[in-house]
Amino acid sequence: MSEDPFELLNSMTQQALPKIASKVTGPVKVFQFTGEGYEPFYVEIGGGTVKLTKGTHRSPTATIQVNKDNLLKMIKGQLDAMQAYFSGAIKVMGNIMDAASLIDIINTARSSR
Helix, strand or coil, X not given: CCCCHHHHHHXXXXXXXXXXXXXXXXXXXXXXXXXXXXXXXXXXXXXXXXXXXXXXXXXXXXXXXXXXXXXXXXXXXXXXXXXXXXXXXXEEEECHHHHHHHHHHHHHHHHCC
């Protein structure tokens, strides 16, 4: 399993796309990930697809600031995202409800591996 959050999340969501397709319908939402230990990237979800891109999006729906270790733990299911948010380990700027839907998609993708 990759220790690069971008590669791990990309691989996981692409493999699970048939199982998460019903969760990624509707308008495109953009989630920017920034933090210590990895290159910034963003996730575009909507229209039946999930697309990850390295870099910074100019107008994300939400920006999620989390360090590499906590992001990897969250992707792997070793860290509850809501607990991490309330403890300050993850900061969300923008639409928190949309960010919660992203966590649901990640959890579904992980469980279908």
